[in-house]
Amino acid sequence: MSQEHLPGDVQLSRIADPGGSVIRVLQWMDGTGFSVYEHARLYLGGGMFAEAMPGGAVIREHLPLDGLDLEWDSGLYALTDGQRIATAAAARGYVARKVGYSDLDYASLVLRRLHVRPAFVVNYVASTGHMICSQFAARCRYDGGAPFWPGWTGDCTPGDIHDEIAARQQGQ
Numbered sequence: 001m002s003q004e005h006l007p008g009d010v011q012l013s014r015i016a017d018p019g020g021s022v023i024r025v026l027q028w029m030d031g032t033g034f035s036v037y038e039h040a041r042l043y044l045g046g047g048m049f050a051e052a053m054p055g056g057a058v059i060r061e062h063l064p065l066d067g068l069d070l071e072w073d074s075g076l077y078a079l080t081d082g083q084r085i086a087t088a089a090a091a092r093g094y095v096a097r098k099v100g101y102s103d104l105d106y107a108s109l110v111l112r113r114l115h116v117r118p119a120f121v122v123n124y125v126a127s128t129g130h131m132i133c134s135q136f137a138a139r140c141r142y143d144g145g146a147p148f149w150p151g152w153t154g155d156c157t158p159g160d161i162h163d164e165i166a167a168r169q170q171g172q
Contacts, residue, residue, distance in 0.1 A: 008084035009072055010141070011072050012070065037158045054102070071165060079144075090143035091140040105125055105135075109132075135155070148164050
């Protein structure tokens, strides 16, 4: 895509190491299929990205993922300058709080698909504020006033974001 990338845009990428294979299987178990993309991050501008990681959300300039297959949502959403600023500010706030995730956060998404989601799992994930990478990107967009989905509940995988981007691309 030749579109200029702006703050608040989301980038999806592959993960080439074995962790990517695990995420692909988890997305399949969650019902989003074997998605091409296993990771999502939010562009902040100036070559900087924010992303959720197991040890906490971080801001990075260059990631080893940059050489892999990438997909952007640039130009597919009519974000205002205010929404872009608010989305980037939300990301910086989550980074400052070191919001991360654990294996239980992935398990929660799989349990959602199986319609077996014990209250202790829902309560744990909600009380920790954990977010996997795609939830982080989607939450920042939600907090910035530019959600991917109306009424978003917080559950999404990189595959879900990819499906939304693909639907938008087909509708153009």
